[in-house]
Amino acid sequence: MLSCADFLAEFGDYLENVANPDLRARLEEHLRECKTCRVIVDSTKKTIRIVTDSDSFTVPAENVESIVKDVMARIRKKKP
Amino acid sequence: MSESLAIRNEPFGQYPGLVAAHGLVPNLFRAQSELPRVIEAEERLIDAVVVRENVLSRPQKESLLCTVAGVWGNDYCQALYGRSLRAVSEKETALLKFAGKLARQAPWFSRKDVQVLRDTGFDDAAILESVITTALGRFLCTLAYALHPDLDPGLALPVSSEPLRFSESSDWVETPGPYLQQGPRPAEDFPPYASFREQYGFIPNLFRVQTLRPDVLEAEVQALEKILLPEDYLSRTQKESILLVTSAANLNTYWVSVQGQMLSVLGVPPEESDQLVEDHHRAAIKAADIALLDEVRKLAYPLAPPGSGFEWDTLRAYGFSAAQIVEAVAMSALANFLNTLQAGLGAVPDFPPRRVFGQKDLYRFPGQVRPTSDAAFPDDPDADVVARVQNGEVDAFEDLVRRHTRRVMATLAGIVGNMDDARDATQDVFLKAFEHIDRFQRRSKFSTWLISIAINTGTEFLRQCKPCDPLENFEDEQGFRPRQLQSWADNPEQQVAAAQRSSLVREAVLRLPEKYRVAVLLRDISQLSTEEAAAALGLKVPALKARVLRGRLMLRESLAPHFIRIENRSPDAQLR
Numbered sequence: 001m002l003s004c005a006d007f008l009a010e011f012g013d014y015l016e017n018v019a020n021p022d023l024r025a026r027l028e029e030h031l032r033e034c035k036t037c038r039v040i041v042d043s044t045k046k047t048i049r050i051v052t053d054s055d056s057f058t059v060p061a062e063n064v065e066s067i068v069k070d071v072m073a074r075i076r077k078k079k080p
Numbered sequence: 081m082s083e084s085l086a087i088r089n090e091p092f093g094q095y096p097g098l099v100a101a102h103g104l105v106p107n108l109f110r111a112q113s114e115l116p117r118v119i120e121a122e123e124r125l126i127d128a129v130v131v132r133e134n135v136l137s138r139p140q141k142e143s144l145l146c147t148v149a150g151v152w153g154n155d156y157c158q159a160l161y162g163r164s165l166r167a168v169s170e171k172e173t174a175l176l177k178f179a180g181k182l183a184r185q186a187p188w189f190s191r192k193d194v195q196v197l198r199d200t201g202f203d204d205a206a207i208l209e210s211v212i213t214t215a216l217g218r219f220l221c222t223l224a225y226a227l228h229p230d231l232d233p234g235l236a237l238p239v240s241s242e243p244l245r246f247s248e249s250s251d252w253v254e255t256p257g258p259y260l261q262q263g264p265r266p267a268e269d270f271p272p273y274a275s276f277r278e279q280y281g282f283i284p285n286l287f288r289v290q291t292l293r294p295d296v297l298e299a300e301v302q303a304l305e306k307i308l309l310p311e312d313y314l315s316r317t318q319k320e321s322i323l324l325v326t327s328a329a330n331l332n333t334y335w336v337s338v339q340g341q342m343l344s345v346l347g348v349p350p351e352e353s354d355q356l357v358e359d360h361h362r363a364a365i366k367a368a369d370i371a372l373l374d375e376v377r378k379l380a381y382p383l384a385p386p387g388s389g390f391e392w393d394t395l396r397a398y399g400f401s402a403a404q405i406v407e408a409v410a411m412s413a414l415a416n417f418l419n420t421l422q423a424g425l426g427a428v429p430d431f432p433p434r435r436v437f438g439q440k441d442l443y444r445f446p447g448q449v450r451p452t453s454d455a456a457f458p459d460d461p462d463a464d465v466v467a468r469v470q471n472g473e474v475d476a477f478e479d480l481v482r483r484h485t486r487r488v489m490a491t492l493a494g495i496v497g498n499m500d501d502a503r504d505a506t507q508d509v510f511l512k513a514f515e516h517i518d519r520f521q522r523r524s525k526f527s528t529w530l531i532s533i534a535i536n537t538g539t540e541f542l543r544q545c546k547p548c549d550p551l552e553n554f555e556d557e558q559g560f561r562p563r564q565l566q567s568w569a570d571n572p573e574q575q576v577a578a579a580q581r582s583s584l585v586r587e588a589v590l591r592l593p594e595k596y597r598v599a600v601l602l603r604d605i606s607q608l609s610t611e612e613a614a615a616a617l618g619l620k621v622p623a624l625k626a627r628v629l630r631g632r633l634m635l636r637e638s639l640a641p642h643f644i645r646i647e648n649r650s651p652d653a654q655l656r
Contacts, residue, residue, distance in 0.1 A: 013631035043568040047636040051604045056586035057490040064485045071481050071510045
């Protein structure tokens, strides 16, 4: 059976549901026996969800238009 | 040095060979005015390779130079040699494809490509000239990429044309060389060979397989004597190291083998040379020399996105003089020339190589471009608008800015750490993209290309204000091991208000070491696919996946104290 270190090195594809069937079977075999790795998988999935859903780096709409305006003004100034 | 300055200040009319070849002394050579001996060597090579007609005609050779410039997107050299470009026959098209593949995809070049040209009706003398001309094309493109001279009077930028399509294979093919028949064996006192015996102690095989053109051999030896051997600016060890590192970047087993020997003669232990080949950052050399090798290695792939190309200012900051930088560029150009010659002629190593490059070494350096089909990327939603901009419709660029500002600025905010700097950097990204859009060859989505410019711009910003970079040592990368082992709440979002959550995530992302931070930003904030993120970072997919996973696990560590079950304050278990 995989060690926890092996599991942690390999479970990236499992998190994204793209692990091949053989790898998936080996990872799930480990998970059935290891509560710690179950905790890590669960909390990492939640981490991804929280990070993806957060608006930590969201750019306000008004900023977009002002950047478009500034960029195009600088380009047109260079290339009349 | 005073002699050089005196020569430098004289008019450029003293290079009749360059005038004969181009009608004037092009700015490409004027940009090297610090080093007249280097210009003389280049003049001699151009005269022997391009001006003297032997088997191939001069227009054919200029078409080859133009083709090499085309496959590397080098407008200057295309303009310089494009004047004679004309409609070519099927036979000549085969010649141009040969040159294009050798110039751009040398690791994939093999005896098979030589045979294709032979089958088209070219004899070995013509093929030798094609290889030498292609190698010279790489030399000139390297110079032009690093020195970016202004266009000369009377030259015009090339008009976009149908790209060459190679009969390419993505497989690494090893075929034994040499590929061509050899000419008569030169006399024992043939000057180039006498020079090799004196300088190297042996005659490298690469120069034994070009005996059909002794005049070119003489010009090549003079290039070595005038560029590599003098020690008035860079030291011989620095220059041999440039040749070694460039050859390693080009995956050229032959030249890495020769350079290991040369450095050994200069007192560099073999283990040190091996380290230069694998990763010069870990070699026991000065920081300035690491920077020098960083910059010249970029010249092995002169297609880097804007903002990540050869940086003259970086080398000046490390104390290199203008003459030293020009010499480093010329040395790198010479290395690309020699590497291309070897790849085209299949010269076998002179010694048992300590390092043999193979399939597994492909794409080993960040930014290295994987050769792909020349067809445009099929599913790019920006393709039409990009084409309009490339055709001169400036206003169409506004659509691209509007479409991509959010993603570019979010990526930059995650790299530089604050919205004000991200806003300025975002503008820079779009200006660079507009300036270089003619070089965008649709081998990726436009959005991927744009994000790669954003990453380079953001990381360059960080380099310039290094003290701001927060916590590079946040985790011991080698010893990373999850420590937060408590179960999280079923709905962790409910434990923390949205505004605070946003702030926690931002701080946690910004605490990540840069390489993990950028990977996570591209996948989880900017929502790029794994393949797009890997392409934007110039990484293989498995390397990108490893960085994303490590980054996510580090984020999990940072966020865990806020999202574990409130009643659960002790670890549930331990790693085994």
